Amino acid sequence: xxxxxxxxxxxxxxxxxxxxxxxxxxxxxxxxxxxxxxxxxxxxxxxxxxxxxxxxxxxxxxxxxxxxxxxxxxxxxxxxxxxxxxxxxxxxxxxxxxxxxxxxxxxxxxxxxxxxxxxxxxxxxxxxxxxxxxxxxxxxxxxxxxxxxxxxxxxxxxxxxxxxxxxxxxxxxxxxxxxxxxxxxxxxxxxxxxxxxxxxxxxxxxxxxxxxxxxxxxxxxxxxxxxxxxxxxxxxxxxxxxxxxxxxxxxxxxxxxxxxxxxxxxxxxxxxxxxxxxxxxxxxxxxxxxxxxxxxxxxxxxxxxxxxxxxxxxxxxxxxxxxxxxxxxxxxxxxxxxxxxxxxxxxxxxxxxxxxxxxxxxxxxxxxxxxxxxxxxxxxxxxxx
Amino acid sequence: xxxxxxxxxxxxxxxxxxxxxxxxxxxxxxxxxxxxxxxxxxxxxxxxxxxxxxxxxxxxxxxxxxxxxxxxxxxxxxxxxxxxxxxxxxxxxxxxxxxxxxxxxxxxxxxxxxxxxxxxxxxxxxxxxxxxxxxxxxxxxxxxxxxxxxxxxxxxxxxxxxxxxxxxxxxxxxxxxxxxxxxxxxxxxxxxxxxxxxxxxxxxxxxxxxxxxxxxxxxxxxxxxxxxxxxxxxxxxxxxxxxxxxxxxxxxxxxxxxxxxxxxxxxxxxxxxxxxxxxxxxxxxxxxxxxxxxxxxxxxxxxxxxxxxxxxxxxxxxxxxxxxxxxxxxxxxxxxxxxxxxxxxxxxxxxxxxxxxxxxxxxxxxxxxxxxxxxxxxxxxxxxxxxxxxxxxxxxxxxxxxxxxxxxxxxxxxxxxxxxxxxxxxxxxxxxxxxxxxxxxxxxxxxxxxxxxxxxxxxxxxxxxxxxxxxxxxxxxxxxxxxxxxxxxxxxxxxxxxxxxxxxxxxxxxxxxxxxxxxxxxxxxxxxxxxxxxxxxxxxxxxxxxxxxxxxxxxxxxx
Numbered sequence: 001x002x003x004x005x006x007x008x009x010x011x012x013x014x015x016x017x018x019x020x021x022x023x024x025x026x027x028x029x030x031x032x033x034x035x036x037x038x039x040x041x042x043x044x045x046x047x048x049x050x051x052x053x054x055x056x057x058x059x060x061x062x063x064x065x066x067x068x069x070x071x072x073x074x075x076x077x078x079x080x081x082x083x084x085x086x087x088x089x090x091x092x093x094x095x096x097x098x099x100x101x102x103x104x105x106x107x108x109x110x111x112x113x114x115x116x117x118x119x120x121x122x123x124x125x126x127x128x129x130x131x132x133x134x135x136x137x138x139x140x141x142x143x144x145x146x147x148x149x150x151x152x153x154x155x156x157x158x159x160x161x162x163x164x165x166x167x168x169x170x171x172x173x174x175x176x177x178x179x180x181x182x183x184x185x186x187x188x189x190x191x192x193x194x195x196x197x198x199x200x201x202x203x204x205x206x207x208x209x210x211x212x213x214x215x216x217x218x219x220x221x222x223x224x225x226x227x228x229x230x231x232x233x234x235x236x237x238x239x240x241x242x243x244x245x246x247x248x249x250x251x252x253x254x255x256x257x258x259x260x261x262x263x264x265x266x267x268x269x270x271x272x273x274x275x276x277x278x279x280x281x282x283x284x285x286x287x288x289x290x291x292x293x294x295x296x297x298x299x300x301x302x303x304x305x306x307x308x309x310x311x312x313x314x315x316x317x318x319x320x321x322x323x324x325x326x327x328x329x330x331x332x333x334x335x336x337x338x339x340x341x342x343x344x345x346x347x348x349x350x351x352x353x354x355x356x357x358x359x360x361x362x363x364x365x366x367x368x369x370x371x372x373x374x375x376x377x378x379x380x381x382x383x384x385x
Numbered sequence: 386x387x388x389x390x391x392x393x394x395x396x397x398x399x400x401x402x403x404x405x406x407x408x409x410x411x412x413x414x415x416x417x418x419x420x421x422x423x424x425x426x427x428x429x430x431x432x433x434x435x436x437x438x439x440x441x442x443x444x445x446x447x448x449x450x451x452x453x454x455x456x457x458x459x460x461x462x463x464x465x466x467x468x469x470x471x472x473x474x475x476x477x478x479x480x481x482x483x484x485x486x487x488x489x490x491x492x493x494x495x496x497x498x499x500x501x502x503x504x505x506x507x508x509x510x511x512x513x514x515x516x517x518x519x520x521x522x523x524x525x526x527x528x529x530x531x532x533x534x535x536x537x538x539x540x541x542x543x544x545x546x547x548x549x550x551x552x553x554x555x556x557x558x559x560x561x562x563x564x565x566x567x568x569x570x571x572x573x574x575x576x577x578x579x580x581x582x583x584x585x586x587x588x589x590x591x592x593x594x595x596x597x598x599x600x601x602x603x604x605x606x607x608x609x610x611x612x613x614x615x616x617x618x619x620x621x622x623x624x625x626x627x628x629x630x631x632x633x634x635x636x637x638x639x640x641x642x643x644x645x646x647x648x649x650x651x652x653x654x655x656x657x658x659x660x661x662x663x664x665x666x667x668x669x670x671x672x673x674x675x676x677x678x679x680x681x682x683x684x685x686x687x688x689x690x691x692x693x694x695x696x697x698x699x700x701x702x703x704x705x706x707x708x709x710x711x712x713x714x715x716x717x718x719x720x721x722x723x724x725x726x727x728x729x730x731x732x733x734x735x736x737x738x739x740x741x742x743x744x745x746x747x748x749x750x751x752x753x754x755x756x757x758x759x760x761x762x763x764x765x766x767x768x769x770x771x772x773x774x775x776x777x778x779x780x781x782x783x784x785x786x787x788x789x790x791x792x793x794x795x796x797x798x799x800x801x802x803x804x805x806x807x808x809x810x811x812x813x814x815x816x817x818x819x820x821x822x823x824x825x826x827x828x829x830x831x832x833x834x835x836x837x838x839x840x841x842x843x844x845x846x847x848x849x850x851x852x853x854x855x856x857x858x859x860x861x862x863x864x865x866x867x868x869x870x871x872x873x874x875x876x877x878x879x880x881x882x883x884x885x886x887x888x889x890x891x892x893x894x895x896x897x898x899x900x901x902x903x904x905x906x907x908x909x910x911x912x913x914x915x916x917x918x919x920x921x922x923x924x925x926x927x928x929x930x931x932x933x934x935x936x937x938x939x940x941x942x943x944x
Contacts, residue, residue, distance in 0.1 A: 027836075029832070030831075030832065030835040030836070031835055031836065032835075032836045032837055038764070041764065042764050042765055042767075042768055045759075045762050045764055045765050046759055046762075046765045046768075046835075049758045049759045049762055049765065050759070052755075052758070053755035053756070053758060056719075056751070056755060057751055057752065057755060060722060060723075060726060060747065060751045061747075061748055061751060063726055063729075064726060064729060064744060064747055064748070067726070067729035067730055067732070067734070068729060068734050068736065068744060071665070071729065071730070071731055071732045071733065071734050072733075072734055072735075072736070073666065073733040073734060073735045074733065076924035077666060077733040078666055078733075078890045078919060078922040078923050078924055078931055079666055079667075079733075079919040079920050079921075079922055080665065080666050080667040080731060080732045080733035080919075081667075081731065082667045082668060082670070082728070082730055082731035082732060083670065083727075083730075083731070084668045084669075084670065084671075084672070085670060085671045085672070085673075085674070086670075086671075086727075089723075089727070090671055090674050090720070090724075093719065093720065093723040094716060094719075094720060097715065097716055097719045098716055101712035101713070101715055101716070101758075102712075104712065104758060104761070104762050105708055105709055105712050105761075105762070105763075107762065107764075108708060108761070108762030108763035108764050108765060108766070109705055109708065109709075109763055110764075111763065111764030111765075112701070112704065112705070112708075112763035112764045112767065113701070114764075115764055115767060116701050165536075165540070166536050166537040166540065167534060167536070167537065167631060169696060169771060171771070171772075171837070171839060173768070173836065173837025174837075176764075176767065176768040177767060177768075178696050178767050178768065178770055178771070179696050179698070179767075180696050180697050180698050182625075182631055182632060182697070182698050183536060183624075183625045183626070183631065184625020184626070184630070184631070185625070185698065187698050212837060212846065214837070214839045215839070216696075216770070216771040216772070216839040216840075217534075217771060218461075218530050218534070218537070218840075218841040219537060220461070220528065220537060220541065221457045221458050221461065221528075222457070223457075223461075223841060223842065223843070224457070224839075224841075224842035224843045224844040224845065225844060342542050344542075
C-alpha cells in the first residue's frame with residue numbers, strides 16, 4: 001500500500017500526505033490505537049491526567065493502609081490524641097490540586113478547540129442517521145453502497161450530520177471523536193487520518209483492517225447494531241471507489257440485478273424485516289409477495305383494519321399491481337401500515353433509486369432462492385463479482 | 386459537656402420497637418425512628434430488585450451476540466429498570482430517608498423531626514412512586530433509559546413511559562418534603578449548646594443535601610410534566626418535528642440530575658465522617674473544612690450540569706465554561722478525602738465491619754473522584770463520553786461510594802436501631818466480598834470504555850468479550866457478598882447479642898440513649914459539647930460498651 005500512499009495526490013491541501021503525517025499512537029493498557037491527527041493530543045491529555053491520578057491514588061491509599069496498620073487500637077483505648085487541624089496542610093491540599101486542575105483544564109481546552117474547528121478545505125460527507133443505520137452521501141451525490149464510510153487518507157474530512165428520528169451519536173474510538181446527531185439541526189464532526197487501513201479491498205474480510213464507527217447515544221432496539229466500518233483509502237483508490245458508488249448496479253444484467261444487488265440492499269432492511277417469517281420490528285418478507293398478489297394471506301389486515309391487501313391491490317384499485325404497492329411502501333411507508341406493526345419505518349426516498357427498488361422487488365419474488373440471512377443460494381447463473 | 390445524666394436516659398426500659406404493637410401502629414406512626422425503619426426495609430427491597438436487573442444485564446453481556454433468553458428490547462428494559470430503580474427508589478432516598486430519619490433527631494437530642502406528619506407523608510409518596518413504577522412495568526414496561534431523553538422517550542412504543550415518569554415525579558415530592566423537614570429541624574430543634582459548629586458532620590452533610598433537594602428537585606418535576614404533556618397531548622416542547630428542542634430537555638434534566646448526584650453522595654460523605662472519627666476514637670481532623678466543603682459542593686453542584694452535554698451540540702463556549710467550573714468541584718471533594726486521611730493519623734483504629742466499609746469508601750471514592758478528572762478534561766471527555774468509562778466512573782461514585790457508605794452506616798447504627806450486635810466475623814467476610822467483587826466488576830469497565838465500548842449495548846464487538854466476562858464474574862461475587870450481609874444481619878435480629886448503649890465509643894447524642902432508643906429518645910433534653918471530643922469516653926467491661934466518665938475533666942479542645 002505504501003507506494004499508493006506516495007502517489008496519492010492531495011489536491012485540497014496541496015501537500016503530500018506523508019508530510020502532514022501524524023504518528024499512529026499504539027494501543028496501550030488504556031487506549032486503543034489512535035489513527036487520527038487528534039489522537040496524540042488526546043492521548044497526551046489522558047496520560048497527563050492518568051499520572052496525576054496514579055500519584056494521588058497511591059498517596060491516599062498508601063497512607064490509609066499505613067495508618068490503619070500503625071495506629072491500631074490498643075486494648076480498649078477510647079481516646080486517641082491527634083491534631084485537630086493544621087492550616088498550612090489544609091491550604092496545601094487545597095492549592096496544589098487547584099493548580100493541577102488548571103493545567104488539566106488547559107490541555108483539554110486546547111485540544112477541544114482543534115477538535116471543533118474543521119479546516120476550510122475539508123472534504124464534506126453528509127451523514128443521515130436513522131433507526132438503525134448510518135447513510136453516507138458524498139459530494140458527487142453517490143451514497144456508500146455497503147453503508148461503510150470510506151475516506152481519503154491525509155485529508156481533513158468533515159461530516160455534516162442530521163437525524164431522521166431520535167438522537168444518535170457518531171463515535172470513532174480510533175479517531176478520538178464523538179458528536180451527537182440531533183434531529184432538527186445539523187451537527188458537524190471532522191477528523192483527518194494519515195494512515196491507510198491495510199487490505200481495505202482484500203476479498204478476504206479477515207485481512208481487511210478498518211476502524212469502528214459506533215452509535216453512542218441510546219436509540220432503541222437496534223442501537224448496538226447501528227455500526228459502520230471506516231476504511232481509509234489512498235486518494236487514487238478513493239477516487240476510483242467513489243466513481244463506482246453511483247453506478248454499481250448499472251453493470252448488472254437481467255436476473256443478476258436481484259441476485260447480486262438484492263442481498264446487498266437487504267442488509268439495510270434486515271434490522272427490521274426477516275426472510276423466514278420470524279417476528280421483527282416490521283413484517284417478515286416471507287409470503288409477502290403472495291399476500292400482495294392476491295394469494296394466501298391476501299385478506300391480511302392493513303391500515304388499522306380498514307383495508308386488506310386484496311381490497312387495495314389489483315386492477316382498478318389504489319395499486320394497479322403488487323409492484324406499485326411495494327414501491328409505495330418503500331417510499332411512503334406510513335401510507336398503509338400492516339396490522340399490528342407500528343409506523344416506524346423511515347422513507348427511503350432519495351436513498352434507493354428505481355434500479356434498487358427493482359432489485360428488492362426481484363428478491364421478494366424469488367425469496368426461495370435466498371437463505372434466512374439473505375444469501376443467494378439459487379446457484380447459476382450468477383456472475384461472480 | 387453533658388451535664389444532664391446520660392444514665393437516666395439509658396435506663397428506660399421501653400423502646401420504640403415495643404412501645405406500641407400491631408401493624409397499624411407502624412403504618413400510621415409519626416415516630417421518626419419507625420419511619421426510618423420502614424424506609425430502610427423498602428429501600429433494601431428495591432435494592433434487591435434493582436440488583437436482580439443488574440445481574441440480568443451482566444449475564445447477557447457474557448456473550449457478544451444475540452442470546453435466546455433475552456432479546457434487545459427486553460435487555461433495554463432491564464438496564465432502564467436497573468437505572469431508574471437504583472437512582473430514584475434506592476440511592477436518593479436511602480441515606481436521608483432511612484438513616485437520616487432515624488439518626489438526625491436523636492443526634493439533635495430532639496424527640497422527632499419538625500414535621501412528623503409531613504415525614505410520614507413523604508414515606509407514603511415514596512410508596513406511591515414505587516407502585517406507579519411497578520404499574521408501569523406491568524402496563525408494558527419502558528425502554529427509555531433512566532435519563533428519559535427526548536425525542537426517544539416521547540415516541541417509543543412502550544406503554545409504561547407515562548406511568549413511570551409520573552412515579553418519578555411523585556418520588557421527587559417525597560424527596561422535597563424530606564429535605565424541607567430536615568432544613569427546618571436542623572434550624573429550629575438544635576438543643577441548647579449545639580451551635581452550628583458543634584453539629585456532628587452528618588448533620589452538615591444532610592443539611593447541604595436537603596438544600597439541594599428543596600432547590601433542584603422542582604426543576605425535575607416541571608421537566609417530567611412537560612415530557613408527559615408532549616407525549617400525551619402532542620404539544621411540542623422537546624420534539625423538533627413539533628418545533629421543540631431535544632437539547633433543551635437535556636439542560637432541564639441535568640439541571641436537576643447533576644445536583645442529584647450530590648443528593649446521593651453528600652449524605653454518604655457525612656456518614657463516613659462519623660464512621661472514621663468514631664472508629665478511630667479521635668477528633669475529626671479539620672472539622673470546619675469538612676463542614677464547609679459540604680456547603681461548597683452543594684453550591685458548585687448547581688453550576689456544572691453542562692458537563693453531561695459536552696457532545697450534545699451545546700455551544701463550544703458553554704462546553705469550555707462548564708469544563709472549567711467542573712474542575713472546581715473536584716477541590717472540596719479532595720479536601721474531604723485528605724481530612725479523613727489525617728483523621729486516621731494517630732488514631733486508635735478499630736478495623737470492625739463499619740470501619741472496613743469506611744476505608745472501602747475512601748478507596749473507592751478516590752478512584753471515583755480521580756476518574757472524574759479525565760471526564761472533565763474536554764478533549765478526553767469527547768473520547769470517553771457515553772462509553773463504559775462513564776458507567777464505571779458513576780458506579781464508583783454512586784455505588785462504590787454512596788451505597789457503600791449507606792451499608793457502612795447500616796452497620797454503624799445497626800446496634801442502635803435494633804438493639805442487637807451482628808457477627809463481626811461474617812461482617813468482615815461480607816465486606817471483603819463486596820469490595821473485591823465491586824472492583825472486579827467496575828474497574829474492568831474503565832478499560833472497556835477507554836478502549837471504545839459504548840454504553841447501553843445489547844451486542845458488542847468480540848474484542849471486548851474478555852473484559853465483559855471478568856466484569857460479570859465480579860458482579861456475581863458482589864451479589865454473594867450482599868447475600869452474606871443480608872444473612873448475618875437478619876440472623877442478628879433474632880439471635881444477636883444485646884447491644885450496649887454505646888458499642889463503638891461515639892460521643893454524639895445518639896450513643897447516650899439506650900439501644901434501641903426509647904419512644905421519646907430522651908427523657909430530658911440533653912446538653913451537648915463537642916461531638917468529636919472523646920477525652921471523657923471510657924470502656925465499661927460489665928456493659929461490654931463504652932460510657933462517658935461523669936468525673937472527667939472537660940478537654941480544652943474546641944473548634
